[in-house]
Amino acid sequence: MLVVGWLALLRSSAPAVILYQAQGQDYAQSLGGEGLVYPQRQLALSLPFAGKVDAVLVKVGDSIAAGQAVLRLDPVELSLQLKLARDEMAAAASYLQDVMSSGNPTAVAQARQRYALAKSKYEALQTRSSSLLAEDCLLAPLSGVVTAINVVAGQSFSANSSLLTISDQSTVIVHTRLPLRALGLVHVGQSAEVFAATGAAPVLKGTVLTIVPRADPQTDTFEVWVGLDNRQGMLLPGMSVFVRIAAQGKALGLPRLAILDLDLAPAVFIVQQSKAHLRPVHVIARSSARVFIDTGLSSGDLVVLVGLADLRDGQEVRIIGTEKG
Template sequence: MSEKLHSSLGMHSASSPMGHAPGGPPRGPMLLRARRVAIAIVVLLALGAAGTVIGRVMHMRDLRTTTAAQAHIYVNTTTVQQSKGGETIALPGTLQGFIESPIYARTSGYVLRWKRDIGARVEKGDVLAELDTPEVDQQLAQATAAREQSASSLELAKISAERWESLRLRDAVTQQELDERRSAYLQAQSNLAAADANMRRLRDLESFKRVLAPYAGVVTRRNVDVGDLIDAGNGGASRALFSLAQTDPLRVYVYVPQSYASLVKIGETVPVTQSEHPGQSFRGTVSRTAGAIDTTTRTLQVEVSLPNRDGRLLPGAYVQVQLPVGDSEILVAPSNSLVFRPEGPRVAVVDTDSRVRLQPVSIGRDFGQSVELLSGIHVGDRLILNPADSLAEGDLVSVQEPAPAKDKR
């Protein structure tokens, strides 16, 4: 009985040192194998649990690193510098011919032929078109006949007046009759003068059959063709036959802000640039100003004259006039460094401890890509370019490759 109990408990009997039951198979190797399997399972489970814990720890560490990196703000900055030399402002304008005018017909008729087309360069007096004027021709013929009739009446009135004067000397006629003949003679003279004036008017109208260029220039538009009915004048139903422009010199009008109006000097040379001619500047001259500030726009109209002997510049083209506004030393900052808040304009300055300081500034002149700052900054300050709206006072930032500010005017 005790042997069976020992066997069931895995204990060896004294009479069975090898752990074998008398007359049965050996159990020692089987138990040893089972123990090894159990130990291996326990080890694997422990390793799995340890790997899970380590993975979670590493994941949390990576998450903290990523969160910290995303929370860090990277910015580009520029260094405030002092601008020296002549200050200029770029003002847009449109080139115009020194003279630009529509050409109307001065007599009514039909277009018989046109002699010049768009782009043609003409001299003063060149024929642009010829008109057929049948009505004017008929009126001129009628006026010529009326003039001859008036001349004949004048001759008869003159003879009658002379005859009645001789009769009056012999008291053959009364003074009243002589006065009537003299009055008829004077009336005949007036009628002839009126007939002459009417005939000259119609001859002038007939001469307007030939539409002439009033000055040297280029034809910029042709609005008629052969057979078109033309009405005389420059209003109502009449239309312009051509448009003509004098292209040398050209003129351009710019509008100078009131703050710079007192700095404009008549006769001063100003550079004019055009995007179609990169790297090239044309020399213009300030020829005149309006002499008064426009109350609507608060600007001064300035006319700049521009030579164009080679015809490279075309009327209607867009140009930039670089207008000098004096010599001074000022602090300039890029326009994209400004932050506009309800309390006023600010710039985001990076302090020595890489903290953001939103500094109030006073803005002076606007040069386009840069502005003059009158107060709030100093030479050497680092300004953040394109600051985010979420940027706040005291934020920690990392600066990426600061570049010196350029005077982009």
């Protein structure tokens, strides 16, 4: 009798709890972050040889078409550069012929290498000249907007120096950062909305192009690239914008009250055979009143909703009610 009474006393002292039965529910989560606008393509024009500018045919801000002349170059300088490269190749070929008669394998190998380099340089100059030059003019290789000009008429330039920059802004890419907890909610091809931080432009529709597979440990964020049509010129490179991505799905929904340590290490108490067991969970989405779990729980699990104070893992509980979602 004493044993039975003692057990009854223990049961009566067990904390009273109200449970919530986890069930699958639809969620809609709005994700947002600030971003910067970048052109889809930007090219700094250069030439593999030195030369001199006769005239600048465009100005910053001009819209140009692929194949349009942007600089007129000094034809004497162009011919001189090609002649120098051709003479260098001819000299290397002549040296190779002389060395081959000597029978020295090392000298022959070095001469072959010298000739190959000279020939490659000359052919590269010819190819680049034929693709970018016409009638002594430098041609734009793509359509876009002139965003920088680094030379003036009469100025000499060195090989591979940047002469001007063309930016294709018909399509732009917005780089934005989202919190790591949103990682499972964003995917390539998802729709996004972009609007200027100043409110100067209407809301534009875009698509998630890339999820950069790298986290920033200082901000606990990851980077997402959103592409959008900008043929109307509503956005400019360098502009600050805001990105909004609507995520939808299905997960196990719980009231926020049932989640312990929501922001750092989310966990819940589930009850099995009148005992409470602490279980970590992963939160995929949240609203003002509910939290949605994608791992750590199963549909039908009974989660402690009321009575969490001072509850311990493995502790026996007294169930006084159960709610369903």
